[in-house]
Amino acid sequence: MSFKLPDLPYDFGALEPHIDAKTMEIHHDKHHGGYTTKLNAAVETENISSSNIEEILANVSKYSTDVRNNGGGYYNHNLFWEILNPNGGGNPTGDLGKAIESTFGSYEKFKDEFSKAAASRFGSGWAWLVNENGKLKIGSTANQDSPLMDISDFKGKPIIGLDVWEHAYYLKYQNRRPEYIEAFFNIINWEKANELFKA
Amino acid sequence: MSFELPKLPYANDALAPHISENTINFHYGKHHKTYVDKLNGLVKGTEFENADLETIIKKADGGVFNNGAQVWNHTFYFEALSPKAKAKPEGKLLEAVEKTFGSFDQFIEDFSNAGATLFGSGWVWLVKNSDGALEIMQGANAENPIKDGYTPILTMDVWEHAYYLDTQNARPKYIENFFKVLDWRIIENRF
Ligand SMILES: [Fe+2]
Ligand SMILES: [Fe+2]
Numbered sequence: 001m002s003f004k005l006p007d008l009p010y011d012f013g014a015l016e017p018h019i020d021a022k023t024m025e026i027h028h029d030k031h032h033g034g035y036t037t038k039l040n041a042a043v044e045t046e047n048i049s050s051s052n053i054e055e056i057l058a059n060v061s062k063y064s065t066d067v068r069n070n071g072g073g074y075y076n077h078n079l080f081w082e083i084l085n086p087n088g089g090g091n092p093t094g095d096l097g098k099a100i101e102s103t104f105g106s107y108e109k110f111k112d113e114f115s116k117a118a119a120s121r122f123g124s125g126w127a128w129l130v131n132e133n134g135k136l137k138i139g140s141t142a143n144q145d146s147p148l149m150d151i152s153d154f155k156g157k158p159i160i161g162l163d164v165w166e167h168a169y170y171l172k173y174q175n176r177r178p179e180y181i182e183a184f185f186n187i188i189n190w191e192k193a194n195e196l197f198k199a
Numbered sequence: 200m201s202f203e204l205p206k207l208p209y210a211n212d213a214l215a216p217h218i219s220e221n222t223i224n225f226h227y228g229k230h231h232k233t234y235v236d237k238l239n240g241l242v243k244g245t246e247f248e249n250a251d252l253e254t255i256i257k258k259a260d261g262g263v264f265n266n267g268a269q270v271w272n273h274t275f276y277f278e279a280l281s282p283k284a285k286a287k288p289e290g291k292l293l294e295a296v297e298k299t300f301g302s303f304d305q306f307i308e309d310f311s312n313a314g315a316t317l318f319g320s321g322w323v324w325l326v327k328n329s330d331g332a333l334e335i336m337q338g339a340n341a342e343n344p345i346k347d348g349y350t351p352i353l354t355m356d357v358w359e360h361a362y363y364l365d366t367q368n369a370r371p372k373y374i375e376n377f378f379k380v381l382d383w384r385i386i387e388n389r390f
Contacts (some may be wrong), residue, residue, distance in 0.1 A: 026367050026368055030367070030368040031368055034368070065318075069318050078347050087368055097289040122340055122341070123319055123320035123321070123339065123340035123341075123358075124320045124359070125319075142315050142319065143318055144318075144319075165319075165359065166320070166358065166359035166363060167363060167367075167368065170360060170363040171363065171364070171367075172360060172363065173231055174225045174229065174360075174364075175225055175229040175233065175360065186372040
């Protein structure tokens with residue numbers, strides 16, 4: 001049993017001009033691919049019987065730093081590719097759209113708060129919109145930590161995750177992380193986010 | 200008084216092809232400069248307004264620490280690079296390296312390994328401890344060993360911005376390139 005690197009659900013160039021093809025190729029094949037390989041090695045070394053990544057992350061305190069880093073990297077990127085879509089963007093719809101309005105006041109206010117979380121994460125990490133027992137929350141985690149991890153001080157079920165490691169944007173945006181964050185809102189797959197919210 | 204971005208002791212293209220002009224333009228011209236600008240904005244009206252960087256590293260936290268330490272770290276990093284780098288240490292520094300690591304080659308291997316395995320953003324350091332002996336340390340994000348009483352003599356930036364334009368995900372290749380422009384004359388003087 002081993003974890004598989006999922007194919008991207010679109011071409012490398014599909015998210016242009018917001019995210020460039022070269023970034024997508026290296027990000028998926030090399031970075032995500034690397035986390036997948038290293039996760040599988042760690043799972044084997046540590047005789048972890050679970051084949052459910054969410055379950056592994058929920059118990060990550062029992063395992064090594066390798067599982068934490070690479071399991072987080074594996075799961076977080078799986079989610080990231082899914083919540084992006086070339087035809088995404090716009091305002092969130094459905095139940096999630098309503099929940100965002102009632103929680104944050106408006107989509108614009110949600111966008112501001114999420115952007116701040118993403119811009120202010122110092123070093124490498126992720127910004128998140130999560131569902132914690134029916135309540136939406138925005139926050140961030142360092143490196144590849146995930147809100148699903150028992151050791152995380154920011155917890156919940158991820159609905160949207162934005163990778164703010166420099167590898168996610170450096171070829172196109174260099175030091176301008178805020179421009180990358182702004183571009184992200186044009187390609188959010190709200191349909192998928194809605195599914196994750198309701199699941 | 201405000202903090203200033205120190206001038207580079209070489210042209211932005213001088214370290215090419217090991218570290219490209221493009222990388223230096225962003226790394227020095229944007230990242231290093233932004234840390235200086237942000238620090239100046241953050242210390243205004245605080246107890247750190249007239250402090251030196253070492254004091255900030257020892258006493259501050261949050262944004263003041265992050266930006267202050269990043270200013271110091273980048274200055275220390277860029278200063279030690281040169282297009283006419285001395286490739287190996289000699290004299291007392293070489294003796295100390297051999298004493299701690301067995302050989303210079305072993306030191307390069309250990310230091311490179313510390314750089315390759317630092318997860319996320321950060322710095323790898325060669326420091327002198329309170330006994331005067333050498334140690335390799337990894338520090339996340341802006342961490343600086345001065346805070347814990349060590350004396351840094353060498354640092355390598357392994358934030359992705361230090362190499363992504365040149366070698367992308369291949370951090371080990373950047374580490375090899377780093378040693379081609381690291382000037383051991385400067386490290387000997389620091390030691
Ligand atoms: Fe990533
Ligand atoms: Fe840097």
